[in-house]
Every structure is written in C-alpha cells, then in structure tokens.
Amino acid sequence: MRRPVALRLKAGLATMAVAAAVGMALSVPEASAATGGVTGFATQHGGTTGGAGGQTVRATTGTAIHAALCGRASSSTPIIIQVEGTINHGNTTKVSGSSCNTAADKIELKEISNITIIGVGGGAVFDQLGIHIRDASNIIIQNVTVRNVKKSGSPLSNGGDAIGMESTVRNIWVDHVTLEASGGEAEGFDGLFDMKDNTQYVTLSYSILRNSGRGGLIGSSESDRSNGFITFHHNLYQNIDSRTPLLRGGIAHVYNNSYVSLNESGINSRAGARAKVENNYFKNSKDVLGTYYTSEAGFWQASGNILDNVTWSSPGSDTNPAGPSMPSNTTVSIPYSYTLDGASCVPNIVALTAGANKGLQVSNGNCSPQTPPQSPSASPSSPRPSTSPTPPTSPTPSATSSPSGPNLSIGAGSDGSSKADGTSYGNVRDANMTTYWSPSGSTGDISIKWSTAKSIARIIIREASGAVGAIGSWQVINADTGAVLKSGSGAGTITFGATSLTKVTFRITSSSAVPRVGEFETYAG
Template sequence: MALAATMGLTALWMADAQAATGSATGFATQNGGTTGGAGGQTVRATTGTQIHQALCSRASSNTPIIIEVEGTINHGNTSKVSGSSCNTAADVIELKEISNVTLVGVGRGALFDQLGIHLRSAENIIIQNVHVRNVKKSGSPTSNGGDAIGMENNVSNVWVDHVTLEASGGESEGYDALFDIKANTKYVTLSYSILRNSGRGGLVGSSDTDTNNGPITFHHNLYENIDSRAPLLRAGTAHTYNNHFRQINSSGINSRVGARVKVDNNYFEDSKDVLGTFYTDKAGYWQVSGNIFDNVTWSSRSSDHNPAGPNPTSTTTVAIPYAYALDNASCVPSIVAATAGANKGLRVSDGSCTPQTPAPTGPPSGTNLSIGAGSDGSSKASGTSYGDVRDGDTSTYWSPSGSTGRISIKWGSGTTVSRINIVEAAGAVGNIGSWRVVNHDTGAVLASGSGAGVISFPATTLSKINFEILGSSGTPRVAEFETYAG
C-alpha cells in the first residue's frame, strides 16, 4: 500500500479501516463546517517528529492533510521541525498557525504519553481516536502547560472525537486540565470521549475577562473522577447532552460570567454539585431538560456558591442551530460505555440507545431514491441538465453557470434520506470544494464538508434536499446526485 516516502513518512492512498470516520457534529458544523484534512494526502506517523514533518512538508500551511498516527508519541521522539508551512515545538504536538488538518489514531492505537496537543491560531482541525495521558505543567517532564488538549489564540472549527484524556491527579501532583479552550476559540465539539482522573476537566475562558469563546458542544462523553470544571464556562454558549458524569467530587458544569448552557438528557451519578455557578458571584445560566440525577448531593447556597439543585430548573433558554438526536438519559451510561473513548471502533449513537458502527465510506447499497424523482438547481451551464444527476448515467452531468451553485432532488411527498452520494464526472474529479447539504423544507443544514463522495447525516424526512457547492477548484460537474434511506 506504500507508494512513496518523504522524510520518513509513508504516503497512503487507501484509507486505514480505523481512519477518520463520520462527519462533525454540534457547533463544529457551523461557521462553514469542520472537515479537517479531507481531500488531502494521507500520511502515516509513528513519532511526534514525523507528525511535525508531515505538517512542515505540505505545500502551504493550509494544504489539507490527514495524519494517521500509530504507536507511542513521547518526549523522546518529538522534536521541533522547521518549514514554511508549519510552526512546531519540541516536547508538544504543535498545531500552530495552520489549517485543514486531521490527526487520527489508527491500527494498534495512538498513545500520547506525557505529551500534550496544542492548537494555536489554527482552524478546521479534527482530532480523532487518540489517547493522551499524564501531561504535566510541573515536575518532569512538562508539556503544553499541563493540558492534555489545549486551544488558544484565534482557533476555530475544531472537532475532537473518540479520544481518551486522563491524568493521575490534580494540580498538587503537577497536572492542569484535560481540555482547555481560551483566547478567542470558537465552534468546537467534543464528542464520544473519556475525561477521567483529573483535578480539572477543562474550561472555556481562562479568566473573567477572557469572554470571547464558544459556542461549544459536549456530547456522549464520560467525565469520571473529576474534582471540578466539567466544564467551567466563562461567558459564551454551550450545549451539553447525553454525557455521563460519574464521581464529580466538588463541582461539575460551572456556568459563570453570563455563560449560557443547554443541559439535555445527561446522567449525573454519585457526584456533588454537578450544575450551577461556583466560586464566584458572577452568575451564569442554564436550560435543563431530561436529565437524571442519581445519588447527587447539593451544597447550601451562598454569595459565591449557587448550585442548581436539589431540583434544577431552567434560568434561560438556549437556541441550538444544528440537528441532533437525543438518547434517553436512562441509557446514557450504557451507550457512553459502548462508544466513548479511543480504540472503541468509532461507534456512535443515532438516538436509539444502541451503538452504531460507522457508516461505510464506499458507495451506499440499497435503492437510489433519486431515480424517478425530480430535480432543479440555482443555474445550469450550457449543454448540461438538472435531470442528468438522476439518470443513472455517469457520462452526463450538471454544472452550475459559475464556480458555485445548488443542485436539488425533490419528491412529491415526504421521503426519508440519511445518505447521499455525489459522483463527479470524468475529468472533473476533485473540482468540488466546500459544500453543505440542506433540508430545503426547513432550511436546516444536515451536513457540511468538502469534496465529493458519500455523505451521511441523521435520517431526515423531507420533500426536497439541496447540495450547495460553496467553493471549487475547477468547474464542478455532478454526474449523479444519489439519495438513500440508509
């Protein structure tokens, strides 16, 4: 499978079975979406230095790249690498002043041992299926200020998925936080992950004046044996749903300084003060629904300690702009146990309380619902037709009259769709850049990304579905717009 080698990196043209799977969820789908290195070269790295070499060997700092990581990344094999397309540092995985990168664990797994992952002035980043443990800010060795994953200074559109983040104690043992966001970091999702055995889970905003962060989504995560900050929110908007909080020792979701958080269908267990405003008199707010509080204790209120319980009620409303499927809170412990963390097979939930295997990346099977349907679009180039995208013939195609445009499939009645396949015409493969899939009936964005191929999203019943091409590297030519129920 190896076709070329550059600077110790093996180029892979066939994706590993555990390579990045699925599409971003939550707030990471907004602001143009989060696609990481989709469409770029795939390379394999077994050391931290090779990760940095992969970044530095790109044509530019925004050239898409997928870095597949296998093995243990530690201080002994992570050196600074220089180049015009990177800005790295020794003893930390540095994603700095770059964009369009996917970092994904494959094969036997990727363990970042005592070594943190740092994002700074970066955008459109995916981190998936990695294990980060025991990152210290004091003692020896130190890395990334003691954070397992940290983001700061103008970071946007980040999806962190199926990761395991853990420490072996709190600040007195040399550790800081597992997942920190600060200094203008926006549109982030943390999903299907484990955060455990730490004094601090993480924060959004480093101080009461660092208030320009978020929005952020936390879903299907396990917070276990965490003292506080699960998470700490200073200003901004957050959505936390279908998370399992177990053994939160001092305080959990700490909404302060005007923060607003929607708390949906979570399971809180054997914990203390899991929601409220703590250690300050600068109030935050919450909207609660469908949560289960199992053996949760609540402290008395004071001027700087305002727990939401013992009977939490909403103090605000939070509008959520994306579609999401809620599992019932009663099954959250089992569904999170089956799906969250690295090396779990990247399984997810569709809201049915049953783990789902990742959707295959090849062409869908079943009936192509576009055959016999109708179609239209925003414009069409001379000699092309809207109907050519649903005729089963890849030698005919539709093109917009410019470099962007919309093509739609429509039915006379409600039709359930969960996958589409965009097939480009011969001679135009790779021309489609960024896109989004829209439920024409409601205007809801079902998925966003870049590059043609199979696109999956929660099953949706609609009468018309739009594929909107937002950017291209050449004239887009859509040979087929296939739609499938599953």
C-alpha cells in the same frame, strides 16, 4: 486556485524527502469515504472538514507528525495524518518549514488549518505530551489517547493540558479520544480540554475524560469571554474534581454525557455563560450544575437529566447550585439538528461508544451503538480509516460485533476472590440481570470455569442496574496459566485471540463505586 503541476510536483518531492528523513510513511488512505460525520457547533461557521481531500500519511513518532505538517505546500494544504504507536518527548522534535511552526515539547498545531490527526492500527497514545492548537482552524482529532500531561514536574508539556486551544481558534472536532491524568494540580496536572482567548465552534464527542482535578474550561478568566459555541455530547467524565466544563461567557450545549464521581463540582456556568444541559446522567457526584467559586453569575437551561446520588452545597456569596431540582434560569437556542438519547440509557451507550479504540461507534439515536456504513456519498468531514483488528493490549473493551455461538457461561461453574453480602458467584451466569456479583470491596476477581477446556475468544461483562460505569480498569486472565489475555477499562464486549482454557478470570483492579457484575458471558467467537 490550483497551483501549476511543476510546483505541485516540487512540493510532493519535498514531502517525500522529509518523510524519508524522519521515517514517516506516505500511504494511500485506508478509507476514502467517511463514516458518520461532524456534529454539534463544529458543523457551524462553514463546517469542519479537517484534512479531507488531502494527502494521507502515516506517522509513528511526534517528529513524523511535525514533518508531515512542515512538508505541505502551504500552511492550509489539507492533510490526513494517521498515527500509530506511542508519541512522547523522546521521539518528538521541532521541525522547521514554511508551512509549520512546531515545538519539541508538544504536538504543535499553530498558525495552520485543514488537518486531521487520527489514531489507526494498534492505537495512538500521546504519553506525557499534549496537543496544542493555536491560531488555527478546521482541525479534526480522532481515536487517540492523551495521558499524564504535566505543567509542573518533569517532563513538561502544553502548560499541563492534554488538549489545549487558544488565540483565535475556529472549527475543531475532537471525537472518540481518551484524555486522562493521574491526579490534580498538586500532582502537576492541569486541564484535560481547555479553550481560551477567542476559541469558537468546537465539538467534543464520544470521548473519555478521567482521573483529573480539572476536566476543562472555556475562558481563562472572568474577563476572557470571547469563547463559545461549544458542544459536549456522549462523553464520559469520571473521577474529576471540577470543570466538566467551566464556562466563562459564550454558549455551550451539553447533552447525553455520563458523569461519574464529580468530586467538587461539575458544569460551572459563570461570568455570563449560558449552557443548555439536556439528558445527561449524573452519578455519585456533588454540585453537578451551577455557578461556583465566583459572584459573577452564569445561566442554564436544564431538562431531562437524571441525578443518581447527587449532593448539593448550600447557596452562598460565591456558590449558586442549581439543584436539587435544577430549574432553568435562561433559554438557549441551538442552531443545528441533533437527536437525544434517553438519559436512563446514557451510561450504557457512552460505555459502549466513548473513547479511543472503540471502533468509532456512535449512538443510533435509540441508545444502541452503530458503525455508520462507508459510502462514496458519505460526508468528507470525518475521514475515518478502517480500523485494524484490536490487539490483545487494547485499553478499552470493544463492542463492534455480536458474539457467535452460545453463551458458554450457562451451565458452567464460577468462583471468585470475594463476594459482598447478598451476592453470589453464580449470579453472573444465570441469564438474569436482576441478580449480580459484587466483590467485598471495590476490586476483586470473578471467574467462569469448566470441567473440560473451552476455546474462548470473547467475553461480555454486563453491569447490573445502579452500577453502570462503576468498573474501572480490569484484566482478563487465563486462570490455567496466569497469562493476561487483555487489559482495559469499563464494562462491555472484550475480544482477544482464541484461547483454550478451563477457567477465565475477570479481575477488576479499580472502580469508581462498588462493581455489580450482572452477567459474565463467554463465547468461542
């Protein structure tokens, strides 16, 4: 039932007063229609629409996010909060109001519903500050990075979880986010994506989870079996010790994910859980599926997965690995429609689409990225503002458009810091993906050079077969001046402001395996 005009006007004036106090901008939505839409189990139980249809506001601090929640007419009034900039302890305080229940040490989505939080513009980074969802429903979180959230040491936030859900949570869609830590429990970190105490109907899609001891769990103990109906698809799990995820009870659907360097164990189905595991790609990993660290069995239905250099433990009293052939021991019925990409191309499509600041691209079902067109008839379940041009410091490569003009690397020269036996600098500019350059170690430089200056605004780094997903962090450097033109992680298309130079360097500063650069393409635009 709509409230009287006078009350709605009063609520609007209250919101404007709060906004003025914390520097929160009220804005017209950058895009009124959706692109793409919610997927997986978040489509069930009435669906997930987030803040669709509500007011759109812009926030550049954690306090402003809390003020937007507290300025609503009620705890269920829909709202879309566009976030830009770095959110941290220094700019996040508790805000009080009848429509919120916030805290200073985390972004608190407690006892509320109908919320969308989406990163826009130059990107949104929650630095050492977790997002806590408790006693809440119908929430969408998109296009944000959450990093280095600690449960011990300083500063503390959210029990050490990047995104944590607990205590009767329903219908959550987390999409195109980057969740990362800098170590495991010994370094003060906990889970990247945790669900417990009656959390259901959740989808995690097109996201990156990396550099953590624990990917995430469903259920906090063997007796916490009230959680379930969770979908994980088109995510990258990289350099994770375990829990990708850990399942205790309930049902999970795990498909088209790319797993690289799972150091101790991967999908851990236990305590009666049932997982449908389809068309995933596991690389350089150990014990990627099974029941681990407990005698209480879990179950799985596995098909279409690719195992690339995967090792397995021997069965024991508390170890029941699924491998090496991963036969199914249950069947799992999925109530929604979905399209499977072939497992062989999963590392590539995930590299192009997963994570924050990738243009919210998705797979077209045939392993190619696409940005679904906006239209008035699009589903309101995923309000996606149009993204601003990617700034030079974007943390991930972009693959939102095709290059224009010829590949300027053809006919150019090349050199580098080192090369592994059997590889050549010239292999990155021969238009042949069967040849490649590798550094002599796990990091190194590869450069394209010309006798006269060229204007370059775009490069494409293509990884050779057998090493897709190996490249970690990188810098693109104007070798004439030493200036860093762009930094980020993962291979793909990288754009920056047009720069005139005679030599451009791609510097790999970290990797999950020995990198293999098949082609280093350069373009004017």
